[in-house]
Amino acid sequence: MHSTVRTRQIIKYLPPRIGHHISRCITNKIEDVSTHTGQKWDSDDYRLARFALAPKQVNQNWAVNLIAEIPPKEVTERVVWCDGGSGPEGHPRVYINVDKPGNHACGYCGLRFVKKDHH
Structure with a gap:
């Protein structure tokens, strides 16, 4: 007062x-x-x-954009697996069905796989 x-x-x-x-x-x-x-x-x-006292720290290199830069792996099998890398640095093994045409992404790491035609 x-x-x-x-x-x-x-x-x-x-x-x-x-x-x-x-x-x-x-x-x-x-x-x-x-x-x-x-x-x-x-x-x-x-x-x-x-x-107010310190700026909000946001990484501009979003993982989604970094993964999108990696080209999809061409495979010949109908079912492939992804473990995200080597052992403790990766994720649980996931099996991916690549029968349908187009890219198929891993649910954990976002790596993409595409089936290469034999013809």
Whole structure:
């Protein structure tokens, strides 16, 4: 309460032409960066308060885009398996049916497989 009274006293003693034009020039608008899941809040959302002192860190190299750069593996078998790499660095083995034409992606890592025709 004391600070409110003090502020009013200061404004009261300013010359009339200056006292009428005093306004707050403080803004708390923070621009939000979109994440790989498309999460983006409005600039006046209270959840952006955590990014007032430090910027929101979003990796621009999304895994979806990096996997899309890898060309699909051509296979001759009807059923292939994917384990995501070597042993502990990969994922559980998944069997993928590649009978239908087109790319077939692994559900864990996104690697794509395509059946190569024998003809």
